[in-house]
Amino acid sequence: xxxxxxxxxxxxxxxxxxxxxxxxxxxxxxxxxxxxxxxxxxxxxxxxxxxxxxxxxxxxxxxxxxxxxxxxxxxxxxxxxxxxxxxxxxxxxxxxxxxxxxxxxxxxxxxxxxxxxxxxxxxxxxxxxxxx
Numbered sequence: 001x002x003x004x005x006x007x008x009x010x011x012x013x014x015x016x017x018x019x020x021x022x023x024x025x026x027x028x029x030x031x032x033x034x035x036x037x038x039x040x041x042x043x044x045x046x047x048x049x050x051x052x053x054x055x056x057x058x059x060x061x062x063x064x065x066x067x068x069x070x071x072x073x074x075x076x077x078x079x080x081x082x083x084x085x086x087x088x089x090x091x092x093x094x095x096x097x098x099x100x101x102x103x104x105x106x107x108x109x110x111x112x113x114x115x116x117x118x119x120x121x122x123x124x125x126x127x128x129x130x131x132x
Contacts, residue, residue, distance in 0.1 A: 026082035042101035
């Protein structure tokens with residue numbers, strides 16, 4: 001299922017309801033980011049559930065662009081064979097915190113960040129037939 005999460009200054013670093021509970025596999029499809037800063041910055045989306053356990057950059061990290069280039073549009077994966085996070089256990093909400101890597105705080109002039117995810121629930125109605 002497609003899940004899109006709009007992060008704004010008013011809901012940044014809060015629990016955002018997503019309506020998915022249980023064990024899931026997650027693919028990050030893309031991120032759209034906008035602020036009115038005139039500098040390119042390293043932006044990080046910290047999350048208790050969306051992280052890369054084996055990566056030096058544990059959280060989703062990207063470069064913002066200056067307003068003259070209309071923000072940042074990041075497409076991570078168009079494949080259908082692999083997920084970025086396997087066996088994540090979701091509780092119906094995600095804590096997402098958009099920060100400037102240099103300051104550890106919400107980016108100055110932050111406008112919005114739209115995160116698009118594909119989430120597939122794992123082991124739904126899975127039953128083993130003992131009579132083989």
